[in-house]
Amino acid sequence: MPELPEVEVSRQGISPYLEDHHLVQVIARQRQLRWWIPDEVLAQLNQPILSVTRRAKYLLIQLPLGDIVLHLGMSGHLKVLPKGTPATKHDHVDLVLSSGMTLRLNDTRRFGAVLWQPKGEVHPLLAKLGPEPLSDSFNIEQLADAFAKRSTAVKQVLMDNHVVVGVGNIYANEALFKAGILPTKPAKEVSLQQLEALVPVIKTTLAEAIKQGGTTLKDFSQADGKPGYFAQQLLVYGRGAKPCMACGIILNEIRLGQRSTVFCSHCQH
DNA sequence: AACGTGCCCTGAACGC
DNA sequence: TGCGTTCAGGGCACGT
Structure with a gap:
């Protein structure tokens, strides 16, 4: 993936x-x-x-x-x-x-x-693609504008390529956990404070994964040289029904827009 | 414009 | 053992 x-x-x-x-x-x-x-x-x-x-x-x-x-x-x-x-x-x-x-x-x-x-x-x-997540055109103002009229769950809006590109299901789950935002929250109800947390979380998470992948990658000319899934630690994705790494309560797993969604009801609001 | 659903595809996991 | 079913997921197409 x-x-x-x-x-x-x-x-x-x-x-x-x-x-x-x-x-x-x-x-x-x-x-x-x-x-x-x-x-x-x-x-x-x-x-x-x-x-x-x-x-x-x-x-x-x-x-x-x-x-x-x-x-x-x-x-x-x-x-x-x-x-x-x-x-x-x-x-x-x-x-x-x-x-x-x-x-x-x-x-x-x-x-x-x-x-x-x-x-x-x-x-x-x-x-019609939205901004690159690692560029300056992806920022708090731009995201606030994109969220403003959307009553859909914030996770689904975040995964909309017209809003920002490159945030797939795994990163959407991870970023929302790290930013303390409930994935089901209507996008337009996400507070400014939460947006201020979310934007840098997305940027640093993606940038760190690229950095790790780049160091993992040795030689593309070898059959096994493809980048595997980076050694990055997944905090919530794939961990439904397991304890939250931050607070220890059991993580919830639901389906949102036919996508697996994992979150902590204590850490995310 | 916004929103929800369906579909494309293979292979692994699971249930009977 | 061997079926059938479900799930995984990016992202467009389409209907409302």
Whole structure:
């Protein structure tokens, strides 16, 4: 389940193998992903790779004519392997490079995507995304504004990509616990004081996970070099019915918008 | 505009 | 043992 930190660490991991190298071929074994790049575009991708960037959980492989946009979905991960390495189950796409290496997308559940964004255009799926959580445009004023008219549970609003990107279910649970906010609280009822706690919690939690992932990551060219789930300590996620690490009472687990939600009714208000 | 629900997908865990 | 069911989850599409 790549969340934003894992996507960013993947970007850092694959970037040295892609930037300033030439993309010579795209091998598609499985096109039935969530979205698929037009075939006529695939035919023109023999181009140098300028850079690898990230927007939300999308990776952008920048070419002179536009960007290949990858999304890892729920179960996707990337590996860099020598050209010709036999494909295994769920190895759906290869980007073959002039260096003799290949970027390979493996995605068991196929919630991932490969898209194309022509130079100078923003793909419709990326056009309406909210601010990056680690940027200055994600701040207390912006979040207060986004929460102002929303009576939906704050956790669901936080996970809305139009409000802020990259806060998935795990981080939403963790951040709300750390900020002492009840996930079920209507977003518009979150106090200024709580917002002032929440914004820095999100930033530091994500930044710390990226930092840990970056140090965990050794060599993306090894099959096992993918970043696993970071050693970060989860305080509430996956700990329903277990004691709260802060106060010891039993953590509640409910479903909110069909997502597992864990919280402490004593520590969160 | 805001909100709730459905759907895509595989594999693991669980129940009978 | 071998079914069938449920769950996990990002995020868009759609109906109200």
